[in-house]
Amino acid sequence: MTATADQAAAGQSAAAVESSGLGKRYGRTWALRDCTLSLPEGRVVALIGPNGAGKTTFLSLVMGLAEATEGTVLVDGHPAGGPGALARVAFMGQDHPLYKRFTVADHLRMGYELNAGFDLPWARARLADLDIPLRRPAGRLSGGQQAQVALTLALAKRARVILLDEPVASLDPIARREVMTVLMTRVAETGATVVFSSHVVAELERVCDYLVVMSRTQVQLAGATDDLIAAHARLIGPGRAATGAAGGDGDVPAGVAAVLERSASDAQTVLLARLSGPVADPRWEARPVTVEDIALGYMAAPGERYQPSPRLSVVSGSQS
């Protein structure tokens, strides 16, 4: 692709990551199908789903490590895997691969040599803060330290889009918290977009402001967390004793678009529901839900899909 075409493509889209009908097949098995996503800039995007849902495949396609079987994916407007995209996207693999015989300093030098704008002082400072010795070969670091080195490399690239595949899986709880704080700081400082995958749902609330839930190779839910919280509620209403004659399990108040979870007793019924409008029925009480509730609700109901079209206010403008 020529520079002009690259720029033209960039002008058309301000999304950090834009995929359209994206799919990847390994042999006869699909790992990702029909993935159409528009991840807005400057967000921390959590990619949640059980193992095998297609999270790693999606990140590999965005990074250009894998080639799409069908569909397209643009990074900051540039086709994934091309020089334009590579300059704008950073990646940390699931098992945080490092060169075992390279020292930590060697890795930093590699990052510096291969990436224009690599933030060497920042990387050194962060590793010093973490007490990770620069002269030690990566093979002799602990798993957690290796993950931190890999993460530092990805973050120091100062990319527009930072893809992290299970970044905290091998970290202890304190380190997890530190990493999440660093991610948020990085987004605040550089305006970058962070996309991280996780099968751990805890702490999402504090960290992410955009949620993507994947299951069985497809996108199930995608949206800004504010929008998702506004569109979902826990509804508490009459139990089986009161409604049994009327409609039993099928009884939902007006304004409910879909029921993700239902637990009913004689005394009351509790629904986790997606709303299409206000619930006016006085017998039902709507309570707010957390992002975790929503994520778990969708993971428990793999048939449910919800992908509100991105708001124009999010999409417009920020391309420089």
Place this chain on the structure above:
Amino acid sequence: MTWLVWRQHRLEALAAVTVVAVLAIVAAPTALHLYQVTALLRHDGCLGGSPDVNCGTAMDAFNATSRTLQGIVPLLNILPALAGAFIGAPLVAREYEDGTWRLAWSQGVTRLAWLRRQLLGTLAVTGLSAALLTAVLTWWLSPVNDVNGRFTNNGFDFTGVVPAGWALLAFAIGVLAGTALRRVIPAMAVTLAGYAAIRYPVEFLLRPRYLPPAKTWGLPFAQGTGLATNDWELGLDPVAPGGRTVLTGAQFDQVQHTAQASMNRAATSPATYPAQLDHWLTAHGYTQVATYQPAGRFWAFQGIEAGICLLLALAAIAVAYRLVSRRPF
């Protein structure tokens, strides 16, 4: 990126330099001795021309000194294969095997640019060590070539552009095997096997036929081939009287039987039998034909063989590029 290539392959570079240095150190005393011996041989007129009878002893001395060398040197043909197995095969395979391909190919350099720089760096190491090794061996073998001719196997294998050609091809086979198999050890094994599978047919079947051989007809029996030291003799065959009909082995056996039967009547002794046979064959009009590649074709042959290596190497590298660019994961 140059730094990265150097950092990743400095051990291989060091190993290559060590091999060349060790060989130079081992070669030096033998080579110096051989230079003295050949100087004496030349002084006594034992090289080329018509050797003196006294040259037998001198040649024996030369052969004794050079025997070990001539025994060892062919083993060095494995060096290109080793370069392919230890530098070429792991180049991409190790990245796949260790999972570091995801680190290497998620930097700000496209994977094809990465591959290009890696190839250039490691090829420079391979090519440079092949050139140095060729220089050492050319110097070492020079006295032997003066006696045996440089178109012989050792002389041809370790002179000029042929060693570098084979090193390049073995390296390319290694890169391709590593890229296709994604495992270091299997790629190394395939590299060694692949090198041998190309090398031996080329050396023993193709090399003598790069150009149609020259022939010298009408050579009498009981005399040499009349070929120069640097000519490459491919064969010396009996020819029927008068014509240019080369006799098959069975036909010549028949002729020898006839000769023996007639000579038995003349009661020859075993000691003089060969000379008598030659005399009989000459008397009955039998001659010999020498088939050979003239010394003047040495560099043409070097170019042809290096060209074959280069073409195959380029093909292998092109396939490796395709495999890397296809992003199968």
